[in-house]
Amino acid sequence: MENNFIDSHTLKLIIPNEMSMIYPVQQTAKAYAEMLGFEKKECYHIELLLEEILSNSIKYDFMPGQKESIDITLHKTTLGLSVTIHSNSIPLDIEKIKSFSSIEKENIIKYNASGIGSLLIHKLADNVNYINKGKEGQFIYFEKNIAGKAFNETQSLTNFDSNITPKTAFTFYVRRLKPEESLFISQLAYFAYRVSYIYDKIYYPEYVKKLNEEGEMLSIVGVNRDNEEIIGHVAAIKHEISGLPEMGVAFVNPHYRGGGCLQQTSEYLINLLRTQKNIAAIVHAVTTHPYSQKAAYKLNFRETAVYISRATPLLMNEIKEEQLIRESLLLMLLLLHNNDSKQIYVPTHHAKMIQDIYANIGQKIEILEAKHEPFNGNNEAVVEVSTDSYSCGFIIVKHYGSNIIALVHKTLKSLCINRIESIYIYLPLDNPEVSRCCSEFEKADFFFGGIVHHAGGQHYLMLQYLNNQQYDYESLHVFSDFAKILVNYIHRHDPNQNMS
Numbered sequence: 079m080e081n082n083f084i085d086s087h088t089l090k091l092i093i094p095n096e097m098s099m100i101y102p103v104q105q106t107a108k109a110y111a112e113m114l115g116f117e118k119k120e121c122y123h124i125e126l127l128l129e130e131i132l133s134n135s136i137k138y139d140f141m142p143g144q145k146e147s148i149d150i151t152l153h154k155t156t157l158g159l160s161v162t163i164h165s166n167s168i169p170l171d172i173e174k175i176k177s178f179s180s181i182e183k184e185n186i187i188k189y190n191a192s193g194i195g196s197l198l199i200h201k202l203a204d205n206v207n208y209i210n211k212g213k214e215g216q217f218i219y220f221e222k223n224i225a226g227k228a229f230n231e232t233q234s235l236t237n238f239d240s241n242i243t244p245k246t247a248f249t250f251y252v253r254r255l256k257p258e259e260s261l262f263i264s265q266l267a268y269f270a271y272r273v274s275y276i277y278d279k280i281y282y283p284e285y286v287k288k289l290n291e292e293g294e295m296l297s298i299v300g301v302n303r304d305n306e307e308i309i310g311h312v313a314a315i316k317h318e319i320s321g322l323p324e325m326g327v328a329f330v331n332p333h334y335r336g337g338g339c340l341q342q343t344s345e346y347l348i349n350l351l352r353t354q355k356n357i358a359a360i361v362h363a364v365t366t367h368p369y370s371q372k373a374a375y376k377l378n379f380r381e382t383a384v385y386i387s388r389a390t391p392l393l394m395n396e397i398k399e400e401q402l403i404r405e406s407l408l409l410m411l412l413l414l415h416n417n418d419s420k421q422i423y424v425p426t427h428h429a430k431m432i433q434d435i436y437a438n439i440g441q442k443i444e445i446l447e448a449k450h451e452p453f454n455g456n457n458e459a460v461v462e463v464s465t466d467s468y469s470c471g472f473i474i475v476k477h478y479g480s481n482i483i484a485l486v487h488k489t490l491k492s493l494c495i496n497r498i499e500s501i502y503i504y505l506p507l508d509n510p511e512v513s514r515c516c517s518e519f520e521k522a523d524f525f526f527g528g529i530v531h532h533a534g535g536q537h538y539l540m541l542q543y544l545n546n547q548q549y550d551y552e553s554l555h556v557f558s559d560f561a562k563i564l565v566n567y568i569h570r571h572d573p574n575q576n577m578s
Contacts, residue, residue, distance in 0.1 A: 086467040087154030095146045095165065101134045103150060110152050111159055115224055123202045124159070124222055130199055130242035131163060131218055139216070157282050160313050163190040167214040173500040181265050196346060201465060223282070234429045248302055250309060252346045255297035260287040263297065263311050269327035277315070280327045287314070296323070298347045310339035312347055314359065319472060319504070321533030323351050325360050328373070333527035344377055352414045358531055360412060362407040364425040368557040371408060380439045381561045383528020383540050384568050386549055387500040389468045404499065406554055408561060411439050419444050422507035422537060427525055431567055432539070438560050448510035459485050467500040485520050490522065501545065502539035504530060512539055525571040528564065548574045
């Protein structure tokens with residue numbers, strides 16, 4: 079090995095396109111990852127990623143009998159490790175590969191093995207890219223970050239004192255985050271939550287800077303007028319499912335809590351979202367304590383759904399709550415512009431609860447009478463399926479069809495086999511089929527979750543499924559009277575509560 083290896087933090091391998099060479103690559107990558115500080119479990123994930131990508135490439139990306147070299151480059155990044163795999167193989171079908179990342183109907187059912195393999199890659203890697211470069215060959219690139227190690231070894235939290243004494247006399251102003259302040263935001267998140275915050279990208283300064291520059295995150299900060307110290311942060315991030323701006327990653331330096339920083343930064347952000355013509359904003363409030371719910375309620379957000387068992391436990395520093403089970407999230411929505419009455423179809427047995435949800439957010443609806451007509455034999459259903467790092471699965475019905483029930487049942491089975499803990503299905507309310515589908519899916523142990531809005535104007539009925547879980551509803555702490563009604567309604571409809 080050359081002497082400049084440690085300085086360059088790059089390791090290069092060249093192997094023939096033979097299956098027997100995968101194991102040596104895995105072992106080399108494991109040793110390299112351990113040297114960089116990856117834990118045993120993360121090293122295993124890197125081995126799985128290399129096995130899946132290399133085996134698929136060697137099996138399917140070369141002509142029969144074609145002998146080629148595969149170049150593999152491992153590089154130390156600020157956040158962990160990047161791997162680039164380069165070969166002169168058959169051009170990659172990138173659109174097909176991208177479709178596998180969300181395991182749509184054709185992928186998880188018709189091409190089950192390929193779809194699940196690609197799902198594994200996207201689940202274990204923090205970033206994956208596939209690139210065709212013509213005569214230069216094909217490139218597969220992925221990143222793996224070191225969990226819980228968001229800061230550079232030379233960066234510390236010396237600015238923060240663990241002995242918290244709230245300040246009583248200070249003034250502050252509100253503005254957009256500057257790119258060079260990203261590190262301090264990551265440090266402030268750590269100070270407020272340690273490494274337990276649900277949106278873990280906030281711990282990586284590079285991500286905070288990149289997301290703000292690309293418009294995927296809109297960060298607002300409160301700044302102490304006396305010393306220009308950032309004392310609080312709130313941001314809006316485009317929600318992956320709804321497409322709406324989700325307000326979150328909100329925290330205040332504990333020294334300055336109670337001074338109105340969170341309220342003023344949030345109001346500033348809401349007004350900014352209004353000027354950008356967003357139809358609504360959402361908040362996912364934790365239910366282990368009522369503090370985030372109260373803050374959202376004060377900003378006129380109102381409850382529309384509850385995601386039972388949505389995430390791994392969250393513990394906030396200085397807000398101490400005993401909590402050992404999976405976190406449930408309360409979806410709260412704020413309409414940013416006056417909306418016309420919405421025409422929807424609803425399942426009759428949930429009609430009253432759905433009407434109450436819309437009344438709670440101040441939106442008028444007109445419930446249409448369902449007139450069921452038989453499906454055309456060629457009218458197939460379309461669903462979009464995805465998973466996240468919290469072992470949750472999401473099934474979005476894009477189009478009802480004659481095979482919708484069978485398709486969802488097969489997708490549900492695949493997700494359960496892959497040990498997805500909680501599964502949420504979204505049924506469009508603009509089609510009378512929502513009533514039939516709701517009843518059929520409830521027979522399969524889905525149960526009521528609430529109403530979810532989409533940035534495109536679509537509204538969904540959300541049902542949820544718990545994979546071998548009997549959830550402790552006593553652990554949910556909700557603030558408003560309506561939230562208590564909604565939680566009780568969901569509790570009564572959870573089939574896993576009636577098993578004893």
